[in-house]
Amino acid sequence: MGVKKRNISKASEFHMKQFSVLDVQEKERQRIARNLHDTSLQNLTHLVHKVELASLYIDHDSVKAKLELATVESGLRKVIDDIRNKIYDLRPMSFDDLGLKNTLLNLFSLISQDGNFEIISDIDDIDSQLSDKEKEIFLIMIYRIIQECVYNAVEHSKGNRIIISLKQNDKSFLIKIEDNGVGFDPVEAEKKEKHFGLSVVKERVFLLNGKMKINTDNGTSIIIDIPKK
DSSP states (O other), X not given: OHHHHHHHHHHHHXXXXXXXXXXXXXXXXXXXXXXXXXXXXXXXXXXXXHHHHHHHHTTTOHHHHHHHHHHHHHHHHHHHHHHHHHHHHHSOHHXXXXXXXXXXXXXXXXXXXXXXXXXXXXXXXOGGGSOHHHHHHHHHHHHHHHXXXXXXXXXXXXXXXXXXXXXXXXXXXXXXXXXXXXXXXXXHHHHSGGGHHHHHHHHHHHHTTOEEEEEOSSSEEEEEEEEOO
């Protein structure tokens, strides 16, 4: 009887993880679609209007027409950079060459370059701890977990410092992300669409058989324990 119950429990968990995979994929699609709509698509629409305006000026005021076209050129370069960054987010090009640690450090450098956030990191080089078969998907999942937590802190914490660590012991990988912001109510946050990144993090941790704790008493602290096996 006990064996049967364990088998049912394992089957139930397997189906839950299948659902979690689909849920994460759908939320990722929603995030990409929203980002493209809110930034790249709107910027391109604005530039189309600029081109139309330049065509009106070109016959009777060539100076204004040239100024408008110069604005269009500058705007197109920004859109190209924006799309390039989104492609990089989908699959960091440096990941294959540099590994997880350096790819994370590059991410932190990009986020902190505007000076709004100080990012302090302590990242172990865990690539060598994994077999080739499981390495790629496992490392990408850990990268996404840390990336989403950091993005959430940048967008919602209202703080100016984030501390990130990725450490390992004999049995597990330990992730910790802390900020000095205002904190939030985790229950209320999951009800709001803008915080669906938090639910995606939870789904990814679940898929890796990990555990996740959130403390929001003084800023936000997220601790994630992911077993090696």
